[in-house]
Amino acid sequence: MEWLAGYFDFVSSPEAWVALATLVVLEIVLGIDNLIFISILTNKLPPENQASARRIGIGAALILRLALLATISFIVQLTAPVFTLFGHGFSWRDLILIAGGLFLVWKATKEIHHSVDPVDGKENMMGKVTMTVGAAIVQILMLDLVFSIDSIITAVGMTDEIAIMFIAVISAVTVMLIAAEPLSRFIAANPTVVMLALAFLLMIGMTLIADGMGFHVPKGYIYAAMGFSALVEGLNMLARRKRAHDRELAAGKTLE
Template identity: 70%
Template structure:
């Protein structure tokens, strides 16, 4: 308790906490985006439950990984060399998660472009099961959780700060889950934009796994720009609809 009180009296600790909370929330957007798209494919009565379970699993995984920080740090040590690249367990997990995201997003884009083809879709056949959705969410939760915790370890040595930032980030995810999923469900064009974001995120994870650092600022700036353009398109469409309704 005395250690925590002493930590609270350090200005640099509060700065680290604020910075890490922002980082964790930003990293959580990727996780939440996937959960929102996948949960929208379930029957209406199961969607909110799937989101809450998925986000709760994300919190449990993050806190569980924080309890094994010493083991997490070892994940960054090279364990195998492939095509001249030394890969750690973290790298291989990021590559696998990136491939999983790219595969899922590509198949779902194909499903939206060719709606008559209902076979072999990964997210979104009408018969997707609740259990199957939770398993897929869990897989991506693990990937994003490891990335999140390694980021936290690199930013501060204080476990207390990591725990608070993770809890705050997951709480924000929980509060934003339903509004985001409903917004995506009510605006079909947003679905394609969100899937393109997942493709971008997946590609970034693969690149990071192979040691090619992609500054997160560039990735999120591109996503923000695309979202702004789509927002302007939606504004223009709504304006045309209001004008047409007024004329009648």
Template identity: 70%
Template sequence: MFDSIIPLFSDPAAWAALVTLVVMEVVLGIDNLVFISILSNKLPPEQRQRTRRIGIGLALIMRLALLMTIGWIVGLTAPVIDLGLVGPLGEHGEPAFETAFSWRDLILIAGGLFLVWKATKEVHHAVDPKPTHDVMDAKNAVINNMGAAIFQIILLDLVFSIDSILTAVGMTDHIPIMVVAVIAAVTVMLLAADPLANFIEKNPTVVMLALGFLLMIGAVLIADGFGVHVPKGYIYAAMAFSALVEALNMWGRAGAERKARAEEARQAELNRRETAEPGV
């Protein structure tokens, strides 16, 4: 593999593939990073940074390990279960859905269900923070520790890693380019993890927005497992638009708070002057 790295440096097409793949891997890593940020913020403050770094480090190790077994990864797309159900054909001759499941499909469905369940539970706790003392909440009481958080991160890392590697395989045949792109993307995730987690923690409305993203991503993973391929551009465009609207809301709230503070300061100054000039 390493003997083929040096000739790639002189190939413009290889550089173009590398840049494109790095961007794609960073975009795909956003989903993983949002989940890690929300999960780590539920831990005690002294454990959060370490948990995020371990989770992202495991994501890198998992992606590199999968790259070393690239033939096995490609084989995950072969159907292993076929229920014989096919949806109506679309404009391009592709069925609306299909039930010929490969191992990749089954992993995506399982990961999507887990993501939907986890995001739904977090939304429930955010909307109704009172403990209900039911069986599920009693079970989740054990989740608020570092080991359980890392275990959940590993489960989602596996799903996102397989999706990430299959995307890389579809864009280039050069494993060195895939390795460099994965390392670059995970490095960006590592640098952005703490600022993103701190930003989410300081802005409660952003937490609900991020949980909405996770719900949407989980639903898309399930749909993808059933052969319903939603273009990723639509997903990230919706996420970007929602983030823009939330940024405008935050900007508006900050402006209202500045005006309120300025009015309080002006009123305090008027009261001080009236106190200093009793005859007025």
């Protein structure tokens, strides 16, 4: 058991606890992208399948992250350039991020188009169910892989303690599991939030592509923009509720 105890030597180090707290918060923030995609996609499934699909998607995210942590030496090698194009060395990580970003851009653009042009004969995220559980799980797994690799590489850059990485990843995925149902219900009940979330996915997809191409965009800028947009949408929702309440009061006075 001595080898196991060696993984928890960090408990006596205040710096390690600070790193753990920071990494947990960072992993939770990074998981927001994954959770938004899972919530929007599963809302397209039949109601009886939505909860199980979300659990499978989030469970797969946890398994992928833990599996990647178990092969940490391999993950580190993913950042080594495998070929050079236009003066930029592309690694496997870059190629995975670009592929994931293109998929997100395609998916978000497709759903936005269907939302604003429903007469094209196709259904949007909140329309009639056209997606099978299997198709949803496959798409979730594809994005799980992209977000998992980005998450683990971020963890590797934050600390050398494997135990801290495991605790942070498990904590983040647990929060995702707890937040999945409320977030999905909120998105389903507010169609304008669906459009905002799709815009988030479009922005995240472009960010992944830029990162893979060597143009790093600080995550703080992305999440600050998302937070500001969410705040504005929250104010719009409050304004709509106030107008609806005023109309109800006016209608009541008219009947009297």
